Amino acid sequence: MEKLERTMTEPIGGVNLNKPKMELGKVFGNIQTGLETFFLKKGYVFLIIGFLLGRALILAQLTPFTLPFFAAVYLIRKDKAPLALIGLVGGAATLSFTHAITTFAISFLFLFAFRVSKKWLQNEVKALPFFVFATLLSGTLLKTLILKGNVSLYELMMAGVEASLGFILCLIFLQSLPLLSLNSRRQSLKTEEIVCLIIMLASVMTGTIGWSIYDLSIEHIMSRYLVLIFAFVAGATVGSTVGVVTGLIFSLANISSLYHMSLLAFSGLLGGLLKEGRKVGVALGLLIATLLMGMYGDGGANLIKTLYETGAAIFLFLLTPQGLTVKLSKHIPGTPEYAAEQQQYMRKMRDVTAQRVSQFSNVFQALSKSFSSNNEPSEWEEDTDRELDYFLSNVTEKTCQTCFKKDHCWSRNFNTTYDYMKEIMNDLDQNEGAVSPRLEREWEKHCTRSKKTTEVIQQELTFFKANQRLKKQVQESRKLVADQLLGVSAVMGNFAKEIQRERENHHKQEELILQAMQEFGVQIEQVEIYSLEQGNVDIEMTIPYCNGHGECEKLIAPMLSDILGETILVNSEECAAFASDFCHVSFGSAKAFVVETGVAHAAKDGGLVSGDSYSMIELGSGKYAIAISDGMGNGERAHSESQETLQLLQKILQSGIEEQVAIKSVNSVLSLRTTDEIFSTLDLAMIDLQNADAKFLKIGSTPSFVKRGTQVMKIQASNLPIGIIEDFDVDVVSKQLKAEDLLVMMSDGIFEGPKHVENFDLWMKRKITELKTDDPQEVADLIMEEVIRSRSGNIEDDMTVVVSKIKHNIPKWSSISTQKKAN
Known part of the structure; x- marks a missing residue:
């Protein structure tokens, strides 16, 4: 194949076989561009349309097309x-000289009235049809009055009909004329715009009534050609609509053409139904319609003439370039070309959006790098040495500047003096303002103002240490901001990748699922597969009204589980309200594990408001978070602190930011928000529902316990409560959980609650081991009861215990074998 392609593209005898095709395509492209420029850009298409509309008549005497067209173009x-x-005037002149003068006079009358009243119009588009109506009515009556001297009731009625038609045609031309502009054409046409375009084209063809070539009617050939084009491009619905509208316009112009409407409508319907056969199929539809409708004619002579006209229309249709039909189909909704154009547009918008999100991600990443650029150890040491030099400069300025031994100390013995002062500063810093006796004796021998110098160093040291603390806080804040910006950058980068993910083509699998359901007797209206990734299946279905029998959960989900080879569950379901409506269901992969929780909590002294708060958060990334926060103290203030801690944490975790960065962000917000000494602890467990891997982050909280059979394991980490210091390292403890494990998390009111207990760890482990139940709620209630009983029924602190049980996710309904697999 490659050799054949190379042979065809290589020059033979100095001539390239592809070159004539390329040149021919280029010529056709230049011709098309030239025609568009001449007719559309320069506007000569309005000259041609005006000429044909100037000739168009309705009921052999009304000319309602001229003024609406001129007004719309104006x-x-x-x-x-x-x-x-x-x-318009040229076309009217082909009918009679009177028509030409009338057309010009009515157009001039409209132009004069519209220009005079233009400054009072707020919306010219809405006012234009009313000006056309008034001008046509008054112009027609004035013409009749001049020619006949009086106006009869019939002539008044005909003038009203013509003015009403002009009003309607003006609205139609206002919708269809923008489609003839290169700059104003839209990507898609509305239904009313398509109908208006058809009416305008049929009205233009009305101007060809009476024209013939070799005794073949031009209007019949062009109308059938128009039906062929639209039936081929848009199908049976639009094709039959074009036939009905075109035939109706022709029958208004000439009553003898009434049967022609049936022929055009039938041709559009048959041609649209046979459009799968491409141009030959559409042409065959017109030919069959001509033969069938021709039987109602007056004899064989008329049938032969009609067939010739049909043949001429088919000949023009077969000569129509494919590029023209493709370009037209891109603007008509429902066509494959329109769908491809819309998909391309959506893909372009998606790529632009993803690019912008990616750019924002890069910006946040650059900002993070900028904030963390000054955290290098070498730069920190250089800054420290520089600040030490400034510190000693301030000391010497206040002591050595006026000393008579200045030159001796600093010019001749610079290093010795510098080292002595530095050593004195370190001694004062480490020994709480005292200098070692040895250093003090040596310094007195070296400096004549030793005591004063030591006092100044002591004073300056206070400012130096304050400056160092401030600088360290700034560095820590910069590092935290850098981590937060990097977390946001990662989230936005992942979001950009998600945007760029296209829906994969799963037509084969959709057909397989439909076939399996139908063979099983389950009626499915539509199946849409968005993802078949293992563990991340996403399928949506449209099914008929099920009357609440639960077919989705009991039949469809088990069958999907067998077809896809993994457990599928119903994610969401929108049931139909009426029997004639449809239900919309979303199916997804089931997680390997589920978490069942039980909670027991009590406020101090039996109060209503507890300083403890707890939360169970199911994150979209397949993780389950359990958190307990204990605000310092009791009552409303402690409750608000702990509740706010959990709310902040939940929102940050749901955004996709890593757990450690999320906790540091919460800590930063709470530590900078207020100067009050109000702190809160945080006990967080993140459980991966696919593999039961758990991460524990404990900030000032009590230990947690995992019960596995008869074994109880303690999980502990040491961190200060949130809000005390602005920067701290979060200790993460990882633990692989298993099915049937019990995770017990508690606040200090539970852990330290038992009275007359020296070792709280052993007491809690013993109580958990002695439990005879594994129900989470019962375990939580029993632990709470044991602690309160040990205190003789007194609740001396807020108490909260959360018990979680890890379980295999076993679906309620087992899979149903269908003998089909979606590979």
Whole structure:
């Protein structure tokens, strides 16, 4: 194959076989561009349309097309209005000289009235049809009055009909004329715009009534050609609509063409139904419709003439370039080309959005790098040495500047003096303001103002240490901000990748699922597969009204589990309200584990408000978070502190930021928010529901316990409570949990609650070991009861205990074999 392609593209005898095709395509492209420029950009299409509309008649005497067309062109393309007026007057002149004068006079009357009243109009588009109506009515009556001297009731009614038609046609032309502009064409056409375009094209073809070539009617050929184009592009619905509208316009112009409407409508329907056969199928539909409808004619002569007209229309249709039909189909909703165009547009918008999100991610990453750039140890040491030099400079300025031994100490013995002062500063810092006797004797021998110098060093040391603490806090804050920015950058980067993920093509699997369901007797309206990734299946279905029988959970989900080879559950379900409606169901992968929790809590002295708060958060990333926060003290203030800690943590975790960065962010917010000494502890367990791996982050909290059979394991970490210091390292303890494990988390009111107990760890382990139940709620209640009983029924602190049981996720309904696999 490659050799054949290379042979075809290589020059043969100095001539490239592909070159004529390329040149021919280029020529056709230049011709198309030239025609678009001549007709659309320069506006000569308005001249041609105006000429044909100037000839168009309804009921052999009404000309309602001229003024609406001129008014619409004047409003939309004002610079092309003279061309339109010339075409209208020229077309009217082919009917009679009177028609030409009337067309020009009515157009001039409209132009005069519209220009005079323009400054009082707030919305010209809405006012234009009313100006057309009034001008046509008054112009027609004035013409009749001049020619006949009086106006009869019939003529008044006909003038009203013509003015009403002009009003409607003006609205139609305002919708359809923008489609003839290169700059104003939309990506898609609305239904009313398609109908308006068809009416305008049919009205234009009305101007060809009476024209013929070799005794073949031009309007019949062009109308059938129009039906063929739209049936081929948009299908049976639009094709039959074009036939009905075109035939109706022709029948209004010429009553003898009434049967032609049936022929066009039937042709559009058959052609649209046979469009799968491409152009030959659509042409065959017109031919069949012509033969069937031709039987109602007056004889064989008319049938032969109609077949010739059909043949001419088919010939023009077969000569129509594919590029023209493809370009037209891109603007009509429902066509594959329109869907591809919309998909391409959505893909472009998606890529632009993902690029912008990625750029923001890079910005946050650069900001994080900028904030963390000054945290290098070498730079910290250089800054410390520099600040030490400034410190000693301030000391010498206050003591040595006026000393007579200045030159002796600093010019001749610089290093010795510098080292002595540095050593004195270190002694004062480490020995709480005292200098060692040895150093003091040596310094007195070296300096004549030893005591004063030591006092100044002591004073300056206070400011130096304060400056060092402030600088360290700034460095810690910069590091925290850098971590937070890096976390946000990672979240936005992942979001950009999610945006760029396209929905994969799963037509084969969708057909497989539909077939399996139908063979089993389950009716499915539609299946849409978004992901078949192991552990992350995402399927949506539309099913008929099930009357609350639970087919989705009992039948469809088990069958999907067998087809896909993993447990599938119902994520969400929107049941139909009426029997004629449909239910929408979303299916997804089941997690390998589930967590069942039980909670027991009590406020100090039996109060209503506890300083402890707890939360169970199911994150979208397949993780389950259990958190307990204990605010310092009791009552409303402690409750608000602990509750706010958990709310902040929940929102940050749900955004996708890592657990350690989330806790540091919460700590930073709480430590900087207030100067009051209000702190809170945090006990957080993050459980991965796919493999039961758990991470424990304990900030000033009590130990947790894991019961596995008869074995009880303690989980402990040491960190200060949240809000005390601005920067701290979070100790993370990892633990692999197993099914049937019990995780017991508690506040200090439970752990330190038992009275006359020396070792709280052993007491709690013994009580957990002695439990005869593994129900989480019962375990929580029993532990709470034991602690309160040891205190003789007194509750001396807020108490909270959360017990979680890790269980295998066993679906309620087992899978149903379908003998099919979605590979």
